[in-house]
Amino acid sequence: MNVDSISNGVVIDHIRAGLAFRLYNLLDLDNLDCPVAIIKNVASKKMGKKDIIKIDSQTPIDFDVVGFVDPNATINVIKDGVLVEKLSIDMPEKLTNVIKCKNPRCITTVEQEIEHVFILSEEDEKVYRCLYCETKADI
Amino acid sequence: MRSVIDIIDLTPEEIDDMIKTACDIIDNPLKYSEMCKGKKLATLFFEPSTRTRLSFEAAMYELGGNVIGFSEASSSSATKGESVADTAKVISCYADIIAMRHPKEGAPYVASKNATIPVINAGDGGHNHPTQTLADLLTIYREKGRFDNLTIGFCGDLKFGRTVHSLINAMARYTGIKFILISPEELKLPSYVKKNVLMANNIPYVQTTSLEEAMPELDVLYMTRVQGERFFNEEDYLRLRDSYILDLQKLSTAKEDLCIMHPLPRVNEISVAVDNDPRACYFKQVLNGKYMRMALILKLLQEA
Structure with a gap:
């Protein structure tokens, strides 16, 4: 092709x-x-x-x-x-407004105009967690 | 502005200082009875929690301060759609310190980023509840006289039990600690807590489904409730609810100085007959919670 x-x-x-x-x-x-x-x-x-x-x-x-x-x-x-x-490129330490938290109990599901922030928590396993509720992000 | 959202917001040295303060409050209550005179605590409880709210309120009154607030979301502006950020900004104009409980995880963190006064997380969904952990720590200290060289058993819901995760985090900072994690398969401690806290700090731990087998080794037994509100599926909840029930028979092999703890409310996981056993410490925990909340309010207001 x-x-x-x-x-x-x-x-x-x-x-x-x-x-x-x-x-x-x-x-x-x-x-x-x-x-x-x-x-x-x-x-x-x-x-x-x-x-x-x-x-x-x-x-x-x-x-x-x-x-x-x-x-x-x-x-x-x-x-x-x-x-x-x-x-x-490197894995970013912080990811802002790229993905949304999937946890229905997270404050980001209801708070208006809140930034959706994920933090790199386990670099070796490439795990990002929501800044607010610590739920693991889906890649 | 200093807030406490997670137990790890406090260093072990700060916790040690607060325990000293709490012990001094217990010995000399009059010395503290006017320390917060003229100060106001706002208790913003977006979901009901009689125990925690009254504990905060009692703590502030015993420090000579005043309390304003609400006990459920229906009596707040949240019903009109006000954001947590706006609520925090508004309350900052009325009070000197906030204690917030919210069903949404991360809500107190959002409040702390928008308030101009200290915010204490009084429980956010299944996430954090640092003042419960402070109550637990004072209880362990007063009952055992130390934080090191203890074998601590956690029993019940170790997956959703936020008090368990927080206490493991806090105790992992001391030496000679061993954890025994007793739960059904479905409610085991999440792997990220094991990896990030236990394995990262080389803390020995054992996972088991048998409370009876673990019992003789324990210095502290921390019982938990399987919480219906954390399940999406009623069937799963009902199946796991009665997994572990502590009774006098199971206690027959326990150490004489075992410290039995529970964050309360209990449903049926500790038999009422255990209440009269001198090893039952769960109602002392409630009282200790008030003293540690007093110490925390004092600390944050002094730093503000």
């Missing part, structure tokens, strides 16, 4: 297979009017299978969101068809 190269834009590579749609949704890429490609289950020597997202514009990417969904993903910035920057 061929997907055209992009000349000016961003490629999010090495996404763990199966997480591209989650990342697409959390990055709100649906609202972009430029071409965006999600390529699933691409063969990878290192990972076996991986997902890739290609965005054909210089859209700012929220690194925290990428780091939350898959800290092993890489971000490649392409300008005039040339790779100008390859960035690896």
Whole structure:
């Protein structure tokens, strides 16, 4: 399968297979009017299978969101068809207004205009917990 | 502004100081009887809790202060849709310190971020209840005379029991502690508490389903109620409710100086016959709760 190269834009590579749609949704890429490609289950020597997202514009990417969904993903910035920057990312310590707490007893379910904040609580197991009720976040 | 939302907001040294204060209050109540004269405590109880609210109110009155507030959400502006943040800002104009209970987890934290006066979490859903833990700590101290080298058994609902999680957190900071966790499979201590508190601090613990087997080893036995309000499924609640009932027969193998605790209210998990046993400390816990709330109110008002 061929997907055209992009000349000016961003490629999010090495996404763990199966997480591209989650990342697409959390990055709100649906609202972009430029071409965006999600390529699933691409063969990878290192990972076996991986997902890739290609965005054909210089859209700012929220690194925290990428780091939350898959800290092993890489971000490649392409300008005039040339790779100008390859960035690896860390898991963010704090995630604000990216996901919402699923605990029906959490104050965030009723308090108006409250920030939805998650804190990295167990880095080795990639666990984020709600700042308010400490419920574990779904990735 | 200093607030207490979680027991870990207080250092072990601060807790030790508050225990000293509480013991001094017990010995010299008159010395403290006017220490909060002219100060107002606002008890904002968005869900009913007779015991905790009255304990806070009694604590403030015994310090010579006054109390304003409400005892259920229906008599507050929450029924008109007012946010917790706004309520905290408004009450800051009327009172000097807030004690808040709320069914939503994290509500007192939100209040503390918006109030200009100290906020004490008086229980937020199944999450935190730090002043219960302070009551528990004073009880252990007064009954056992120490916090180190104790084998503490927790029995019943260790999954949803917030008082259990808080007390484990608090006791994990002392040396020579061993925990015995007695519960049915469905109500075991959550793995993140085991990992983050017990394993992280190299604290020995045993998980068992048998109260009888654990009994002879215990210095402290902390019984809990299986709380119906924490279950979404009535069937599960009814099945687990009667898992463990402490009676005189089960106590026959216990140490003579065992300290039996319970955060109350009890349903049926401790037989009434146990109440007359000198090892029953759960009503002393209630009294200790008032003294520790007095010590906490004093501390926060002095720091404000």
